[in-house]
Amino acid sequence: MQTTVPTKIFGTDGVRGTANVEPVTAETALKLGRAAGHVFKNLETQSRGRGKHKIVVGKDTRLSGYMLENAISAGILSMGVDVLFIGPLPTPGVAYVTRSLRADAGIVITASHNPYDDNGIKFFRADGYKLDDKVENQIESLVFGADVASLRPTASHIGKAVRIDDALGRYIEYAKASFPRGMTLEGMKIVVDCAHGAAYKSTPCVLRELGAEVVVYGNQPDGTNINKECGSMHPEQMCQRVRENQAQLGIAHDGDADRVLLCDETGALIDGDDIMAIAGLDMLEQGLLAQKTLVATVMSNAGLLAAIQGRGGKVIQTPVGDKNVIDEMLRHGYNFGGEQSGHMIFGDHSTTGDGLVCALQILRIMKAKDQPLSKLAKCWTRYPQLVTNVKVREKKPFEQLDGVLQLVALAEAEVKLSGGRVLLRYSGTEPKARLLIEGKDGAVLERHSLKICEAIKKQVGA
Numbered sequence: 001m002q003t004t005v006p007t008k009i010f011g012t013d014g015v016r017g018t019a020n021v022e023p024v025t026a027e028t029a030l031k032l033g034r035a036a037g038h039v040f041k042n043l044e045t046q047s048r049g050r051g052k053h054k055i056v057v058g059k060d061t062r063l064s065g066y067m068l069e070n071a072i073s074a075g076i077l078s079m080g081v082d083v084l085f086i087g088p089l090p091t092p093g094v095a096y097v098t099r100s101l102r103a104d105a106g107i108v109i110t111a112s113h114n115p116y117d118d119n120g121i122k123f124f125r126a127d128g129y130k131l132d133d134k135v136e137n138q139i140e141s142l143v144f145g146a147d148v149a150s151l152r153p154t155a156s157h158i159g160k161a162v163r164i165d166d167a168l169g170r171y172i173e174y175a176k177a178s179f180p181r182g183m184t185l186e187g188m189k190i191v192v193d194c195a196h197g198a199a200y201k202s203t204p205c206v207l208r209e210l211g212a213e214v215v216v217y218g219n220q221p222d223g224t225n226i227n228k229e230c231g232s233m234h235p236e237q238m239c240q241r242v243r244e245n246q247a248q249l250g251i252a253h254d255g256d257a258d259r260v261l262l263c264d265e266t267g268a269l270i271d272g273d274d275i276m277a278i279a280g281l282d283m284l285e286q287g288l289l290a291q292k293t294l295v296a297t298v299m300s301n302a303g304l305l306a307a308i309q310g311r312g313g314k315v316i317q318t319p320v321g322d323k324n325v326i327d328e329m330l331r332h333g334y335n336f337g338g339e340q341s342g343h344m345i346f347g348d349h350s351t352t353g354d355g356l357v358c359a360l361q362i363l364r365i366m367k368a369k370d371q372p373l374s375k376l377a378k379c380w381t382r383y384p385q386l387v388t389n390v391k392v393r394e395k396k397p398f399e400q401l402d403g404v405l406q407l408v409a410l411a412e413a414e415v416k417l418s419g420g421r422v423l424l425r426y427s428g429t430e431p432k433a434r435l436l437i438e439g440k441d442g443a444v445l446e447r448h449s450l451k452i453c454e455a456i457k458k459q460v461g462a
Helices: 026-043 065-078 091-100 133-144 167-176 202-209 236-245 272-286 302-310 322-332 355-369 373-379 404-418 442-460
Strands: 015-018 054-059 082-088 105-109 118-125 161-163 189-193 213-217 249-253 260-263 293-297 314-318 336-338 344-346 385-391 421-426 432-438
Touching (some): 026 133, 065 082, 065 105, 082 167, 189 236, 202 213, 202 355, 236 249, 272 302, 272 355, 293 302, 322 336, 404 421, 404 432, 404 442
Parallel strands (some): 054 105, 293 336
Antiparallel strands (some): 015 118, 421 432
16 A cells, blocks of 8 residues: 655646545645645735635545545644635535635545545635646645745634535525526426535525426435446436436536536437537527637547537637646637536636536526427537547556557558547546547447557556
């Protein structure tokens, strides 16, 4: 078992790993809290609110969240910064409440779509956006290098912690405000899978308050069942329940509800590419898509690009990760982007991926056009695409794996003839190699995928 803290702990989406194993331990969480308290206190000498600087701390429903929130808050308090506990709340809710309470930063303790025995720590700036690399590096250097012991205040300068009782209500009202005033969901039956995660109260509540009949499950968190055979990682259950209940829509979140997958009234899965096509084309039609540009990642289907471009729009593709999508949106003033996995950033409403706000935008389009989701989803044609995950014991560079890049080159040579592509990468959050092959002939995709994955398994397979 790993006992030493690695020299770098920030990954593609904050700090993440097995709970109570470095770097996701109480000891390192305390150091992170101490470092974050110092950095955020010094980013702006004057706090955004009255009195001391404040940091919001929220979490999902994992058992280890209790341990980590207490450890990280102790570190923050020791640096003379107050802590605002908001309890279990979706990641976008933490981002919103950070802005709403005029806090100086926000922290959410979550491992998103991972199993319960993992956990993680994500940071937000005062404006609700994720940290840039410069600030992450400052926090990291204090955790590993500079000694902050001499910087710790004493006596009355130590921070205090308070619990914010209306955080859930604030987020609920904020989410409802993203839905058009005067429009309701009356007459609609919606199935909701909360993944036993952070949205177990907020999403059913918002939908009911807007008038929908809600069939909810995955809303009994016990600390160990988050994402377990439910949620957006297991959407087949949602699809089945939509058919059984003759519902108009299914909604499935992941553990921290920053993503969503949907299901139409026939029980067919609607993924992030479908959502981007439906919402992106609607925004183009309404003149609401900033610079007529959608931001997606390299994982998105080529058919999505063709659909947006066919209506006079443009698609920019970034590396995988919602942070990369958001960074591109901020750099150039775009207002909509997302990932095939269901992270959707509606920049006019939210600063980060928000599964509930996304579902409400699709519901808005359904109501405005008076069309079922199955019909809306026919606005584009998906190219055959095969995505395969291979568990690995180590992330050895692919060029060091015998024959793998040669097999990739052969696959590219064949599928590129029909406008396809091949993408091979390691996951930023899990011990997996991810292979995407896209083209017009499914049999060709399967043949090449099998060969490439077998070569990877043979050399670094778990």
